[in-house]
Amino acid sequence: MAETTMDKIVSLCKRRGFIYQSSEIYGGLAGSWDYGPLGVSLKNNIRDFWWREMTQIYDNIVGLDSAILMHPKVWEASGHISNFTDPLVDCKNCKARFRADQIDLEAPCPNCGAKETFTKPRNFNLMFSTHIGSVEDEGSKIYLRPETAQGIYVDFKNVVQSSRVKVPFGIAQVGKSFRNEITTKSFIFRSVEFEQMEMQFFCKPGTDDHWFSHWREERLNSYHRMGIKPSSLRWHKHDDTELAFYAKEAYDIQFLFPMGWQELEGIHNRTDYDLTQHQKFSTKDLTYLDQETNERFIPYVVETSAGLTRNVLMALSDAYEEQTLENGEERTVLHFHPLIAPVMVAVLPLVKKDGLAEYSEKLEKSLREDFVTFYDQNGAIGRRYRRMDEIGTPYCVTVDYQSLSDDTVTLRYRDSMQQVRVPVSELVGRIRAANKEYVRP
RNA sequence: GCGACUGUCGUAUAACGGCUAUUACCCGAGCUUCCCAAGCUCGAGACGGGGGUUCGACUCCCCUCAGUCGCUCCA
Numbered sequence: 129m130a131e132t133t134m135d136k137i138v139s140l141c142k143r144r145g146f147i148y149q150s151s152e153i154y155g156g157l158a159g160s161w162d163y164g165p166l167g168v169s170l171k172n173n174i175r176d177f178w179w180r181e182m183t184q185i186y187d188n189i190v191g192l193d194s195a196i197l198m199h200p201k202v203w204e205a206s207g208h209i210s211n212f213t214d215p216l217v218d219c220k221n222c223k224a225r226f227r228a229d230q231i232d233l234e235a236p237c238p239n240c241g242a243k244e245t246f247t248k249p250r251n252f253n254l255m256f257s258t259h260i261g262s263v264e265d266e267g268s269k270i271y272l273r274p275e276t277a278q279g280i281y282v283d284f285k286n287v288v289q290s291s292r293v294k295v296p297f298g299i300a301q302v303g304k305s306f307r308n309e310i311t312t313k314s315f316i317f318r319s320v321e322f323e324q325m326e327m328q329f330f331c332k333p334g335t336d337d338h339w340f341s342h343w344r345e346e347r348l349n350s351y352h353r354m355g356i357k358p359s360s361l362r363w364h365k366h367d368d369t370e371l372a373f374y375a376k377e378a379y380d381i382q383f384l385f386p387m388g389w390q391e392l393e394g395i396h397n398r399t400d401y402d403l404t405q406h407q408k409f410s411t412k413d414l415t416y417l418d419q420e421t422n423e424r425f426i427p428y429v430v431e432t433s434a435g436l437t438r439n440v441l442m443a444l445s446d447a448y449e450e451q452t453l454e455n456g457e458e459r460t461v462l463h464f465h466p467l468i469a470p471v472m473v474a475v476l477p478l479v480k481k482d483g484l485a486e487y488s489e490k491l492e493k494s495l496r497e498d499f500v501t502f503y504d505q506n507g508a509i510g511r512r513y514r515r516m517d518e519i520g521t522p523y524c525v526t527v528d529y530q531s532l533s534d535d536t537v538t539l540r541y542r543d544s545m546q547q548v549r550v551p552v553s554e555l556v557g558r559i560r561a562a563n564k565e566y567v568r569p
Numbered sequence: 570g571c572g573a574c575u576g577u578c579g580u581a582u583a584a585c586g587g588c589u590a591u592u593a594c595c596c597g598a599g600c601u602u603c604c605c606a607a608g609c610u611c612g613a614g615a616c617g618g619g620g621g622u623u624c625g626a627c628u629c630c631c632c633u634c635a636g637u638c639g640c641u642c643c644a
Contacts, residue, residue, distance in 0.1 A: 135637095139579090139580060139581095140580095142579070142580085143579055143580065143595075144579095149635080149636095152617095152635095154617095154618085154634085155617055155618060155633090155634045155635060156617085156634070156635050156636085157634090157635090158634085158635070158636090206644090207644065208644065210644090254642095254643080254644070274644085307643080309642075309643065311570080311641080311642065311643085313643095318643080372644070373644075374644095453605085455605090457605080457606070458606085459605085459606080476604095478602090478603060478604065479601095479602065479603070484603095506597085507606085508602070508604090508605080508606075508607070509602090509603090509604050509605065510604070510605030510606055510607085511605080511606045511607095512605090512606095513604080513605050513606085514605070514606050515606085517605095526604065528603060528604075529603060530603090538604070540604080540605085545605070547604075547605095
């Protein structure tokens with residue numbers, strides 16, 4: 129089988145309208161990407177799949193959409209600001225980070241004892257800043273959020289008081305985040321503007337380990353349900369040197385991208401760190417009262433944090449296949465699970481004369497209520513099948529002369545290329561059934 | 570942010586200090602066609618951007634933007 133390279137995926141994405149470079153006619157902007165007609169459909173489908181699982185299937189998870197721009201104190205409380213307003217040094221040996229003004233740079237590393245391993249003092253300006261109002265001064269400086277999680281923590285009290293949730297419960301949010309990355313890399317894998325799908329699960333201290341393993345299992349299973357090859361997914365546990373300062377335990381789900389194993393989603397036990405910080409900085413009481421036991425506590429948080437845009441790249445990488453058919457011809461096919469395929473069904477007249485085109489257009493319109501459809505009458509039928517294969521359309525419906533007399537059509541399956549004769553009246557049911565049984569080849 | 574390399578139609582490419590910048594695939598219009606990229610005709614489409622050298626620059630030089638690889642970074 130031909131190797132799936134990033135070049136091939138980038139090329140397909142541009143050619144077929146999945147993803148373009150931002151501001152391309154002006155020479156492009158590094159680390160920014162636009163989602164074309166098929167790309168936005170794929171991205172929305174992945175987002176909707178996640179949202180449906182999290183807020184509709186599971187118990188006790190509610191949704192939220194918090195603002196991208198937040199009070200600057202949020203980022204002081206979270207620790208984001210202190211980490212870039214003060215020059216920092218890293219120990220190259222143990223990766224520990226220190227404020228340059230608080231340690232002796234000539235001395236051995238206080239953490240691991242290694243000598244002369246400090247980097248030069250640097251400012252880490254990972255947050256984009258801007259100004260509210262038309263006057264630029266320090267007082268009006270605000271930031272674009274570098275993660276969606278803080279919006280959830282800050283609204284914790286509001287959600288508890290307004291939606292009758294009881295611990296343990298979760299808050300889910302999908303939204304854009306921004307990081308002023310020093311290097312952007314590997315197509316859309318790391319970009320300055322990206323979308324996150326995060327769920328913060330609030331639980332009683334002491335139950336956090338249970339919920340941590342619960343969510344680890346659920347999140348990996350979710351990718352299996354999306355049709356991703358299990359052999360392309362694996363766990364990566366953060367050891368002590370990789371653990372963020374707020375985390376008690378952290379695992380990443382990694383995916384085998386064309387450039388190697390990379391992080392797709394993080395499951396982190398963030399303890400009560402964030403709520404405690406916000407309680408301290410806001411001076412508002414963020415404790416939770418358990419009415420049954422009459423206990424008051426700050427909940428622990430288990431976070432599932434997935435990159436939506438990374439999910440798009442995963443879906444493309446996982447689905448991409450170049451096949452050599454039995455007759456020696458080549459085809460490129462995207463094996464998207466029907467749940468996320470940008471187009472569900474294409475309707476194609478075998479030829480475009482003798483009323484076949486008219487019949488097909490009418491059929492295509494009638495299917496629109498149930499599926500995302502596409503109509504194409506242009507060129508030989510085989511060519512149109514290949515075009516649909518290349519954008520990952522799971523089903524093609526072909527109208528021929530027999531259709532005109534008995535209202536049956538050919539239903540052609542993308543992965544197997546097999547065809548069955550189906551009455552038009554059974555089409556929707558057949559496609560729905562096939563979707564339920566779908567197994568990625 | 571540092572170093573090395575690379576920029577020609579959507580993709581992959583060819584050539585050249587000087588005639589209308591080559592070819593294939595893709596794409597569009599038409600003909601043909603009763604199920605998997607067939608064929609024929611026609612058509613659209615490119616030298617990343619700016620500056621310099623030169624009678625003349627896609628070609629040489631400088632800057633810039635973008636990309637690839639390695640380091641760094643990824644609280």
